[in-house]
Amino acid sequence: MKKTDIKSLTLGELSVLLGELGQPVFRARQIYKWLHQKMVCSFDEMSDLSLNLREQLKELFYINAVSIQRKLVSKLDGTTKYLMKLSDGQLIEAVLMRYKYGNSVCISTQAGCRMGCKFCASTLRGRERNLLPSEMLDEIMAVARDTGERVSHAVLMGIGEPLDNYDNVVRFLELLSSPDGMNMSLRHVSLSTCGLVDRIYDLMELNLGLTLSISLHAPNDEIRSRIMPVNRKWKVDELLDACRRYFDKTGRRISFEYTLIDGVNDSERCARELASKLRGMNCHVNLIPVNNVRETAFRKSSQLSIRQFQEVLTKQKINATIRRELGADINAACGQLRYEQAES
Incomplete structure (x- = not known):
């Protein structure tokens, strides 16, 4: 049975x-x-x-329970990166980040990813399978058990595309926020997507109160389609229209993730075009230096270019900040540790 x-x-x-x-x-x-x-x-x-x-x-x-296979602790800020094994041997990653407001865990939602973003290590071996709700929960629980500390925030921004595992992710959010369970407020949860527009509309109707974070990474279709295959199905304007409707329905400000890649999307022209696209939206832009992944040719923009990009946005009244690089000495961005382990 x-x-x-x-x-x-x-x-x-x-x-x-x-x-x-x-x-x-x-x-x-x-x-x-x-x-x-x-x-x-x-x-x-x-x-x-x-x-x-x-x-x-x-x-x-x-009872599903992930096991911790490897643990890297940053000497710079205490950020902790975990390589975890699922019951069938699949490997995933989770990252513990400590902030003044509490502990946040960035979790994976799939073993691998099929979205094909050119700068991301998570997609190098494709998608193996979706994670079950219990497995996503247990990433958080494994960190809590390991540290003996409470986890107050969750970020669905690890390996995988959360909206490509929509039903399991929605069930996970229901369990996570249950008063008889971990009772985590969904206002303390951020879900990052590369832009599956149909699922954004589905999520909008649930009005869960979470923060929707869009991995945008380009101001136009020419650049975005080159580095993010999902844009060939849903263009930038379609995605931004879905974001506007999401805000109108939920009242929750949209966060845009913009990874700056040297010579690809970090020019002043790109910044001005992005500001024009986002003008009038209730949003925040998170500027992120790209992680250097040896299997790709993409390299991190200079600090000067990043600051100049931010300056263009703020002058155009777009709220933009540069993400503090947590765990820089341990390659804390998800996907790299799993890929290295699989290749060894």
């Missing part, structure tokens, strides 16, 4: 299944809290359940 992934079940679904076993209503909440608050990895740890019930649970369900 195929076992059920118990940590991917909502409290309501778990209640129904336990009811079929003749268990009282409160039992589901009890088990749910063991899984999502106490973050146990086995049924044997559920010490206030009878031995008979624990054996029943083992027969019907399994």
